[in-house]
Amino acid sequence: MQVLLRGLHRRMAVAVAATAAATAFPATAQQTINLTIGASHPTVVPWVGLMQSYFQPEVNKRLAEAGNRYRIAWREGYGGVLYKPNATLSSLGQGVVDVGWVFAATEGARLPLSQVSSYAPALTGDPRQVIDIFNRLVPSTPALKAEWERNNAVFLAATAADTLDLYTTFPVNGLADLKGKKFAASGAVALMAGGAGIVPVNSALPSYYNDVKTGVVSGVITIASGAIGIKLHEVTPYITQVDLGSFLSGALAVNKDSWNRLPAEVRSVMQAVARDYSRRLGELMLDSRKAALQVMVERGKSQNPPVRISALPAAEREAWIRALPALGRDWAKGLDAKGQPGTQVLTAYMQAVRQLGVAPLREWDK
Numbered sequence: 001m002q003v004l005l006r007g008l009h010r011r012m013a014v015a016v017a018a019t020a021a022a023t024a025f026p027a028t029a030q031q032t033i034n035l036t037i038g039a040s041h042p043t044v045v046p047w048v049g050l051m052q053s054y055f056q057p058e059v060n061k062r063l064a065e066a067g068n069r070y071r072i073a074w075r076e077g078y079g080g081v082l083y084k085p086n087a088t089l090s091s092l093g094q095g096v097v098d099v100g101w102v103f104a105a106t107e108g109a110r111l112p113l114s115q116v117s118s119y120a121p122a123l124t125g126d127p128r129q130v131i132d133i134f135n136r137l138v139p140s141t142p143a144l145k146a147e148w149e150r151n152n153a154v155f156l157a158a159t160a161a162d163t164l165d166l167y168t169t170f171p172v173n174g175l176a177d178l179k180g181k182k183f184a185a186s187g188a189v190a191l192m193a194g195g196a197g198i199v200p201v202n203s204a205l206p207s208y209y210n211d212v213k214t215g216v217v218s219g220v221i222t223i224a225s226g227a228i229g230i231k232l233h234e235v236t237p238y239i240t241q242v243d244l245g246s247f248l249s250g251a252l253a254v255n256k257d258s259w260n261r262l263p264a265e266v267r268s269v270m271q272a273v274a275r276d277y278s279r280r281l282g283e284l285m286l287d288s289r290k291a292a293l294q295v296m297v298e299r300g301k302s303q304n305p306p307v308r309i310s311a312l313p314a315a316e317r318e319a320w321i322r323a324l325p326a327l328g329r330d331w332a333k334g335l336d337a338k339g340q341p342g343t344q345v346l347t348a349y350m351q352a353v354r355q356l357g358v359a360p361l362r363e364w365d366k
Contacts, residue, residue, distance in 0.1 A: 031070050033266065038077030039101040040085040041205060044229035046284045047159045048078055048101060051252065055277045062269045070266050085186075085204040088250070093152035096350065098195035099257040099270075102153065104250040106187035110151050112335055113144050113342070116349045117160075117247040118188030119331035120364035122321045123353050125163030126237065127246040128282030133352040134158035134248050135275060141348065152256045156274035159251060160283055162274050162289040164189065167236035168219035171308075174316050183219040184211045192221060192244050195324040205230060212236055218257065225285055228292035233300050233307045239293070241311045242320070245284075252277060281297045321361050328364025 043049040056074050061072050083091035088103040089110055104114050117123075117130055124130065138144045138155050148155045166172060166183075179197035184207070190200035201217050205226045211217045212235040220227075220236060221244070227233065238306065253272050257266065293309060300307025312320075328346050335342025343365075350365040 002224070027332055030068055031263075032073050033070060033262070034073045034075065035098040036075040036077055036082075036096075037099040038082045038097040040080050040083055040088050040103060041101070042079040042229065043117060046225050046288050047249070049280055050281055050284060051101065052076065052078065052276055054280060055252070055273055058273045058276070062268065062273060066265060066269065070106045070263060072266075078204070080206065085206060089151055089153060092253055092255055094259065095255050098255050100253060100255075101159065102250050102253045103186075104203075104248055105189065108188060111147050113141075113147055113187050113340060113345050114138075114248060115331070116328075116345050118191065120328040120346065120349060120353075120362075121192055121247065121324075122245040122362065123244070123360050123364075124356070124358050125243050125246055126282075127160035128279070129353075129356050129358070130160035130246045130248060131158045131278050131282045133349065133356075134160070134251075135278060137345075137348060137352065138251075141345065144345065148251075148253065149256060151218040151338055153253045154256050154259045156252045156271060157273065157278035159249050159278060160246050160285065161249040162225050162285045163246050164221055164223060165242055166219055166238075166240040166312075167208075167212075167222060167227055167232050168240065169236055170218065170314065171238050172311065174238040175320060178219075181219055182217045183221050184208050184217045185221040189221055189247070191327055192324070195322075208232055223289070224292040224296075225288040228288075228296055234303065235294040237300055237303055237305050237307045239296065239307065239309045241309065242317055251342060305353040318361065324362070325365075328362075329366070332365070 037051065039048045039051065041048045043052050050241050060071055063072070077097055082096050085103050085106065088100065089107050091097060092100045094104055104111050105118060108115050135158050138158070145155065170177065172178060175196050180199065182199045182201050183193060184203040185193060185200050187202070190202055193200040201211070203211050205222065206224060208220045209230050210231055212220065220232065222232070233239070254270070297307050297309060332342035332346040346365045350360070353360065
């Protein structure tokens with residue numbers, strides 16, 4: 001009997017000890033972090049759609065795999081419901097969103113150094129290459145990184161557009177057809193207009209359709225993956241492939257105050273997912289360009305006139321590019337004069353392009 005009692009006492013003691021240990025060291029509860037994510041553009045454009053379909057769920061998936069200590073509750077604000085294309089950086093910096101797509105190509109005043117690919121155009125039509133360059137260049141170049149942080153934003157990963165082409169209400173056979181015509185273009189893309197005698201009108205993707213429909217412009221310099229989402233082919237049945245090159249369109253970024261409040265584990269996961277997001281986007285932009293052109297032709301068969309795709313003759317394209325002023329050199333010198341390392345950034349960008357095996361038609365840094 002005494003043996004039985006001693007055994008019972010031992011089991012009770014073990015149970016009490018286990019209970020005490022559980023009380024002293026409770027299981028870690030999952031913490032939910034509320035973040036708002038948004039963009040000025042709708043989810044039908046690839047770089048925004050991928051934020052919703054990949055970035056958001058992938059962050060939570062990897063957080064769960066890392067120990068399930070944190071989970072993000074995403075509040076979405078896509079399609080310009082929180083801010084418009086002319087206020088992407090300021091809205092992020094002010095905390096309208098915690099995570100957002102910044103339309104860097106239109107932020108020349110606040111992000112001057114980040115415009116380098118727009119001032120060194122027509123080098124590569126492959127967005128994967130531009131993305132790769134900027135994902136390495138921004139974190140490793142203090143001045144580039146700092147200009148984002150001065151705007152209370154933390155750069156996560158680059159986005160790049162597919163190559164620029166022309167969408168017009170009239171057929172284009174050569175540069176003579178373009179001279180004096182008004183074309184809509186976003187930010188620094190308008191710089192390309194001069195080589196062809198085009199008159200640029202600053203605008204943005206969500207406004208292009210109405211710009212043409214109302215007669216403000218008779219053409220647009222833009223990308224296929226963006227044009228398909230706004231049905232631009234309905235008002236511009238003539239698509240002329242001119243391959244003016246890919247460029248940094250923007251970046252996935254985080255409000256700096258929100259970033260500093262996030263646990264280190266969450267920041268690490270978000271950085272990793274953001275880089276994978278941008279790599280996926282590069283592939284998607286190539287695929288979506290090809291698909292978008294095919295869809296616009298198919299959908300435009302019944303239009304009058306029907307949608308037609310043609311290519312600007314190679315000699316005419318080269319004449320266009322060579323007719324441009326020394327965009328890169330002039331841009332760099334202008335920034336140097338203001339105490340910013342324009343020449344340093346341009347040189348680094350051009351070196352990165354050459355290292356990828358690209359033979360520039362214009363040596364913008366020389």
